[in-house]
């Protein structure tokens with residue numbers, strides 16, 4: 001959609017698109033397995049046959065985006081999610097048996113999965129293909145139609161996606177709406193049957209309010225500060241390598257990146273040395289290194305400088321993970337050198353805001369895991385939590401006493417790509433979940449159906465109420 005259109009024009013255009021999609025849902029209220037597989041195969045063609053174009057468009061949007069990272073986290077993740085869905089969809093679509101209480105036998109219960117209708121999707125820029133098409137896979141698997149608003153911060157990718165979707169789908173199956181925040185706002189005000197929003201917690205709040213006005217159910221996939229705990233029992237070298245990978249993938253612009261590390265005070269220096277070594281090995285040079293991704297735009301680049309300046313002013317020490325010579329010229333390419341932030345305090349902005357970049361505060365605790373747990377529980381519930389160690393007691397305490405969207409033990413990020421597990425936040429990091437069967441269920445109406453038997457005693461409960469009714473009620477109380 002063109003920029004700078006009057007709000008009424010934006011609203012009318014969006015309404016007309018939604019109306020068209022909804023009319024199509026009415027003519028085909030329960031798409032069969034073949035239809036859903038066909039929709040999935042078209043998403044697959046977009047991803048696989050146009051992977052190179054998508055890769056280039058995303059890199060243009062970032063200034064530079066590692067082609068391997070786009071391959072790993074945008075293209076192949078979506079391709080394997082489609083494969084998983086294709087493999088299991090027939091089973092998910094089958095009516096599910098549910099037990100019938102004794103007093104209702106021989107009647108039976110069945111749970112039917114029904115498409116909701118039109119699913120709206122609002123997606124962010126950081127993994128633009130994964131986060132636009134991931135919810136679309138779930139929506140089509142569940143038999144819905146899709147209206148998608150990708151981020152305005154990835155204009156090349158969003159325009160390409162709009163074109164590819166228009167090439168592969170008819171206008172009453174899936175539509176991509178491009179435009180700025182004004183379009184996104186109007187989009188979130190539409191009366192969808194479900195709205196999946198992936199983005200920041202701040203914008204998520206606006207989306208929840210807009211959706212509430214229509215009683216549109218929402219899945220909110222938000223962000224926040226995801227902690228990594230290095231336990232006293234951890235192998236510091238392997239923990240550091242994993243943290244360096246998880247933090248520097250996409251230059252830290254990852255919703256589940258470890259935001260900060262909690263490490264026992266007497267292990268801090270060993271961890272810092274191991275992080276320096278691991279980073280040097282993964283990124284021997286940074287400037288012109290095709291593996292190292294740029295920061296998406298000047299605003300975010302300046303935001304990261306602001307976090308660092310504030311940390312310095314408040315007494316933190318910065319330890320760049322690269323030599324000055326290595327990082328020379330990186331500013332021009334909008335590449336942010338990775339930096340450890342030592343001695344951070346809770347008042348620093350870097351310990352209050354989601355970092356979303358390659359800056360890693362190292363917070364120390366005295367070695368008692370309860371202190372680390374308390375630090376986490378004094379803050380908003382995180383999207384992800386990471387724990388490194390071998391001590392089963394501490395492992396159990398962390399899992400039982402913290403609440404987060406998901407957890408990876410002895411590594412980071414990888415719980416996100418498990419199609420057999422739900423992915424979603426909790427509290428300020430989101431509500432609802434998707435991926436695999438969870439996405440299918442979230443975007444279906446799970447309709448309970450009670451099949452009465454021709455052999456039943458329900459007529460004994462009909463009025464006029466008298467002795468028969470009283471006897472029946474007594475019996476029901478006895479067995480119910």
Ligand code: NAD
Pocket residue numbers: 122123124125126127131149150151152180181184185186188198199200201203204206207220221222223224254255256354356383425430
């Ligand atoms: P953002 O919230 O700024 O934007 C996300 C989308 O919301 C964009 O498409 C934008 O156009 C739209 N938008 C902007 N204003 C809007 C409004 N008033 N109403 C409705 N929509 C509006 O987020 P971002 O900067 O694109 O992405 C980064 C954030 O997303 C981080 O906080 C990150 O943690 C989070 N994130 C979460 C996940 C997850 O799966 N939980 C994944 C990726 C990113």
